[in-house]
Amino acid sequence: KAGVTQTPRYLIKTRGQQVTLSCSPISGHRSVSWYQQTPGQGLQFLFEYFSETQRNKGNFPGRFSGRQFSNSRSEMNVSTLELGDSALYLCASNAASGTTLYNEQFFGPGTRLTVL
Amino acid sequence: KNEVEQSPQNLTAQEGEFITINCSYSVGISALHWLQQHPGGGIVSLFMLSSGKKKHGRLIATINIQEKHSSLHITASHPRDSAVYICAVRGSNYQLIWGAGTKLIIKP
Numbered sequence: 001k002a003g004v005t006q007t008p009r010y011l012i013k014t015r016g017q018q019v020t021l022s023c024s025p026i027s028g029h030r031s032v033s034w035y036q037q038t039p040g041q042g043l044q045f046l047f048e049y050f051s052e053t054q055r056n057k058g059n060f061p062g063r064f065s066g067r068q069f070s071n072s073r074s075e076m077n078v079s080t081l082e083l084g085d086s087a088l089y090l091c092a093s094n095a096a097s098g099t100t101l102y103n104e105q106f107f108g109p110g111t112r113l114t115v116l
Numbered sequence: 117k118n119e120v121e122q123s124p125q126n127l128t129a130q131e132g133e134f135i136t137i138n139c140s141y142s143v144g145i146s147a148l149h150w151l152q153q154h155p156g157g158g159i160v161s162l163f164m165l166s167s168g169k170k171k172h173g174r175l176i177a178t179i180n181i182q183e184k185h186s187s188l189h190i191t192a193s194h195p196r197d198s199a200v201y202i203c204a205v206r207g208s209n210y211q212l213i214w215g216a217g218t219k220l221i222i223k224p
Contacts, residue, residue, distance in 0.1 A: 033212070042214060042216050043202065043214040044214075045214075048211070056211050090159060092159075104149070104161050105149065105164075105212075106161060107158070107159035107161070109158055110159075
């Protein structure tokens with residue numbers, strides 16, 4: 001079974017631009033979570049999607065948004081990029097269902113975003 | 117005070133030593149995860165547990181729900197175990213709350 005894939009793996013943008021990151025979960029997984037990891041802040045939760053609905057959201061500004069498609073693939077968008085948005089963005093999928101919510105998470109390799 | 121506290125923050129040991137990493141949390145949880153992150157970013161889920169003890173090879177994870185504490189043990193440590201070990205707890209709102217991580221270096 002293929003693991004979680006993220007594209008692109010590396011990205012360089014300039015301030016003010018926007019960026020879209022993509023995550024394909026493990027086949028059959030309907031829950032996708034996004035995390036931002038920076039050296040100073042560690043892992044920070046962005047949001048979680050389950051069956052195309054945002055189920056939970058972390059404390060990030062509205063510039064950070066996401067969506068999930070019917071095939072469970074998810075995208076994350078950051079608009080008006082700031083230097084502080086430079087980070088490793090990780091996506092994780094798990095086999096949560098409507099009743100079985102708490103399952104092991106499987107992480108993708110991440111997208112390293114550099115904002116210049 | 118952070119909701120998830122890990123100790124130690126950094127740990128250096130010799131190959132073969134028995135390693136213990138601790139995680140204490142202050143919120144009600146439904147599950148606790150131990151994850152491993154190698155240089156370069158890749159994160160691997162090691163354990164998810166909600167009670168008792170789990171073992172995978174040289175790794176053992178325990179949790180005490182009453183004391184709100186979990187430990188990750190590595191027996192016969194090896195340099196390839198060098199990584200950051202992260203404890204994360206899942207609260208009632210599905211969100212994972214992360215510890216700051218423990219950086220482990222095993223010297224040959």
